[in-house]
Amino acid sequence: MPKDAVRILVTGAAGQIGYALAPMIARGIMLGPDQPVILHLLDIQPVAESLKGVRMELIDAAFPLLQGILATTDVNEACKGVNIAVMVGGFPCKEGMERRDVMHKNVPIFKAQASALEQHAAPDCKILVVANPANTNALILKEFAPSIPVKNITCLTRLDHNRALSHISERLNVDVRDVKNVIIWGNHSSTQYPDANYAIATTDIGEKSVRELVADDHWIDYEYINSVRERGAEIIKARKLSSALSAASAACDHVHDWIIGTAKGTWVSMGVYSDGSYGIQPDIIYSFPVTCQKGEWSIVQGLKINEFSREKMDTSMKELTREESLAYSCLNQT
Secondary structure, eight states: OOOOOEEEEEETTTSHHHHHHHHHHHTTTTTOTTOOEEEEEEOOGGGHHHHHHHHHHHHHTTOTTEEEEEEESOHHHHHTTOSEEEEOOOOOOOTTOOHHHHHHHHHHHHHHHHHHHHHHSOTTOEEEEOSSSHHHHHHHHHHHOTTSOGGGEEEOOHHHHHHHHHHHHHHHTOOGGGEEOOEEEBOSSTTOEEEOTTOEEEETTEEEEHHHHHOOHHIIIIIHHHHHHHHHHHHHHHHSSOOOHHHHHHHHHHHHHHHHOOOTTOOEEEEEEOOSGGGOOTTSEEEEEEEEETTEEEEOOOOOOOHHHHHHHHHHHHHHHHHHHHHHHHHHTO
16 A cells, blocks of 8 residues: 655755755655655745755656655744654854854744644654754753653764764774664764774674774774764865765664664664663753664663763763753743
C-alpha cells in the first residue's frame, strides 16, 4: 500500500544548510526511498525571494517522493500539521558577539517557533534543533511547547558524531562504515567530549577496540578529541563559511535513525533531555549515546566511566547549566 506523505518543516530554508537539506529529504535520504514527503519551508521576509527560488529548484528537480511544497515566511502557516520539524533557522554568532548576545537574539525566535509548533504541529511531531547554541535552543523550545513530549525534542550532535567516526576511519585507513560506537557527550560546543573508549572498528581479523588498533593513547585522549572539537572552525577557515553540506547530511542521519531505527549493536549520539543518567543533571539537553527503535530513542546504559571521561563530561554539563540559567534570564527579559 502507498504510504501517506510525511510533512517535514525546515526553518531557515533559504540558508546554506536548508538549501543542502531540502533536496536530501526530497530524495529519500532522511526517511527512505519509499516514503513520500511534503516540505514546509520557512524563512524570514528579507529572503523571501531566495526562498521562492529554492521552491522553484525543488520543483524543477522532479523528485518522485516530493508530493508538495509550502514556502512561506509565516511561522504559523509553516507549522500546520507538520510531523517532523528541523529547526535550522536562528541568529548566527557574529564577530565580536558573546554567547549572551546570541541568546538574546535567539530566545524570541525559538519562543515564537515553539508557540507555533505547540498550536499547529501534529500531536506526535518530532523536533530536531540544528541552530546554535543547539542544546539550549532546544531547551527554550521545550519551554514554549509544553504539550509536545520532551522525548520528541532533540538537538543535533550527529555532525560531531560523524566527524568522530571519520577521524578514526582516516587514522586506521578503514571504511567509515566499519567504525561504530563513538560517543559525543555534552554540549555542541568546544566543551563536547568525543569519547572513543567504546568505539569498535571492523578489520580483516574481525571487530576490535579502536583504542587497541590505534595503539596511541595520546592520540585518542588528546589529538583526536581536539580535532573533532575544532573541525567546524577549520571548515570556516577554509570555506569562509560554516559547515552546511555535512550539517544537512547529519540532520538526515539523525532523523533517519530516530524514525527507522539504529542497527543492532550500534549506537549514535543525540542531544536529548537528560533523565539523570551517568550523573548528568536532569532537565538539560545533553548529548548521550542512544539506540532507536520504532521512533523512540533510549540512552545506552551500563557504560563504565573513567576519571578522565568523568571530568570532561562534567565540564560540558556545567557549561550547559550556565547556558540554561542564561537562557531563562533572557526569557524573563522578553
